[in-house]
Amino acid sequence: MQKYSVNQQLIETLLAWVNSGDIAIPEIQRPFVWDSSKVRNLMDSLYQGYPVGYVIAWRNPNVRLKDGSTSEGKKILIDGQQRITALTAAILGKSVVDKTYQKVRIKIAFNPIEEKFEVQNPAILRDKTWLPDIAEAISGDLFEIADRYFELNPDVNKTQVRKSFTNLLSIPKKQIGIIELAPDLDIETVTEIFIRINAQGVTLSQADFAMSKIAANSEYGGNTLRKAIDYFCHLAIAPEFYRHIEENDNEFVSTDYFQKMKWLRSENEDLYDPEYTDLIRVAFTSQFNRGRLSDLVSLLSGRNFETRTFEDSIAEQSFLTLKLGVMNFMNETNFKRFLMIIKSAGFISPKLIRSQNALNFAYILYLKLKDLGVNSVSIESYVRRWFVFSILTGRYSGSPESVFDYDIKQISQKPFDEYLKENEEGSLSDAYWNAMLPQNLDTSVASSPYFHVYLASQVKANNRGFLSSDILVGDLIVLRGDIHHLFPKDYLKRNGMERGKYNQIANYVYMQTEINIKVGNKSPKEYFSTLKTQIEENSNVLSGISNIQDLLDNLNQHCIPSSIMEMDATEYDNFLRERRHLMAQRMRMYYFSL
Structure with a gap:
């Protein structure tokens, strides 16, 4: 049984349907994700007579109304939203909303001598051989456009330019294929068609x-x-x-x-x-x-x-x-x-x-x-945890829809504290905290979700930045703090370490840039020796920390073993292993405090 019909429609007819609302496109206020070069390429393909793919639509199923009549639904686009939006932008001159929610005009320029399209730019605006905006040309009068162009470019081949103009203005008369799914298809079949289209790389x-x-x-x-x-x-x-x-x-x-x-x-x-x-x-x-x-x-x-x-x-x-x-x-x-x-x-x-x-x-x-009706105090704890x-x-990183579906049904059927406990017992055992999480922290990816949880634990505890006396980790994250290396990068490079080795999460701390500069590229043993001397001499050149106990407290806040103060590159691997374990235990305490 044929589940669709295939027809060719003029682009101007398709755009008229959009304007009349016969085709529903929920893209008017939503960001247009194509970049301008894709719009340019679409115009060039239409000009050259190349195929630009099919628009796939499904008419809403007829539903019986209260008065006994049936309603004719609008066409719903299954594929082709971006192309149609691009056509309205380039041909009709309508503004689109970009990725930053700014309303912009995508202006496509045309050179009739070279028969070439480009995204409008300042150089094109200064070049008289270009039509700066094809939307103005397509909506204008061919003779007026040609006369104005020949005044600015008297030496061009007028026959060839007129032919280019004619081809440009005929773009709305070009046809585009429309695959219309049968209106009597059930929703499951339409969804299956949608999924199969999506599986072929369509970004819908x-x-x-x-x-x-x-x-x-x-x-x-x-x-x-x-x-x-x-x-x-x-x-x-x-x-x-x-x-x-x-x-x-x-x-x-x-x-x-x-x-x-x-x-x-x-x-x-x-x-x-x-x-x-x-x-x-x-x-x-x-x-x-x-x-x-x-x-x-x-x-x-x-x-x-x-x-x-x-x-x-x-x-x-x-x-x-x-x-x-x-x-x-x-x-x-x-x-x-x-x-x-x-x-x-x-x-x-x-x-x-x-x-x-x-x-x-x-x-x-x-x-x-x-x-x-769960009380607000419990809601706060449950949501955090x-x-x-x-x-x-x-x-929710794998197949989020199926997990969403499973979780919401479980939450609707049993007390949430029971469901939470079941999941914690199954996924957050002692083995997780003692072995799996330290292993997950063995990475150089600063955007690791595990590192982010660790940083959140520091923020919640109001920890101070590394070697800072007053500035909080939270301030450094929100404002202008940077992630720095406990074993400085240049120091480890000099000792033969490669990128994946020195850029380890367990070697990262949030530190004030000015303190990092003073630390330089020395080994921890060297810069901690300098710091201890300054503490003894009551000199705050490197850090505002003024006594040994505050220094030890600061190390503890960052899950740094105090033995780092005597370490050089030869002990770097042992340091990483110990700190990963300390970070994991900190995260465990943090989690169960939520």
Whole structure:
């Protein structure tokens, strides 16, 4: 049975569908991920008559309305969002939102003599042989464009240039293939097609699929919900965008969503800047007790999992439930209290957080436990501990959707303290702390999640920087502190050590740069000898530490064995092993204090 039809459509027809809303593209406020060179290459391929791939769409399944009629859904893009957005930018001259949420115009220039496209730049603007923006040319009059060009370039081959102009202006008349999936396909089949397309390297995610589904619905407010998700993520990164919404989207300003996100207009916290993928995942999982976004697409389509039919009442309820999840996510109290909990575990900077999935599930856990009526003190401890547990075990680094799905169902069925204890006993045994974690610390990767947990433990304990009397590790992380080597890098290089050897986590400390400069490239035995002499002479040239006990306390805060004060390169390997063990034990104490 044929599950799709293949047609050719004019690009101008496709763009007209986008403008009329017949094709739902939730990309308007979301960052455009293609770089400008890809837009240029797309224009060149169309000009040359090369194939540019197919756009794949699926029309929403018809659902029965309350009056007995059926609704015709919009086309949902399964693949082709970036190409269509690129076409609207280059041909129609519409602005796109870049990766930093700045609204920009991607201007593609054309040289009719060389028949060459380029991204507009200052050199092109100074060169009269280039048309600086093809969008202006395509929307203009061919004769006027040619006359103006010939005035500026009187010596060109006019016949050849006119032919180039004609080819350029005919780009909107070029055809692009559209594969339209049959409207009567069930959601499982469409999802399977989506997965198979994705497996071939297409960068569309399940969240994109869900966002297209949300954007295509106007009956239950999906189009407004989609806009709320995009606006919140935009404001979280660029609070100044608030004024743009207020001045240009009066309809949205009047919604409950806008009231829920107004607090972001003066918010500069960057610990958790969610993308739309994160927001959808948290809102969905916390409210539906499911972790697979393909289930969300099914539910929003009105899918009855038992009868395998589409029911309008299920679609309506699913949109209401998702809206509640989005509102809970955006709630100022929820969002700020969650961040306070994460910071109270020592994760005070985005530098320390490498797993967005761990952060997402921690927020899911916070919202879920709050809905279950767990007291606030317990919620704080549970969220802190589960967040660190998931980082230490890499819980959401493999197949996050399936683990999300499993965890949320378990949490919904049994007391969380029982579930937490089961996982701790299974994954954080004595063998983990005494053998596995020290082994995991045997790495030169400064972005290691284990090193980040160690640093968080120092932040939580208010430890001071290495050899600092007053400056805290937390200050060094947030402000201008740097990671330095206990056994200086140049010193180890002189002693035959290679990069993977001297750049070891167990050789790293947060240290003030000015102290590091004074340490220089001496062995620990040398610079500690100098430090002890200065302490005896009451001279604070190298460090503000003024007595031996403070020095020993400082070493202890950094899990550094006191024997380092007598060490040189010959004892470096023994030092690394001992410090890894001390770091692991510190992390163990830290974890069970959360």
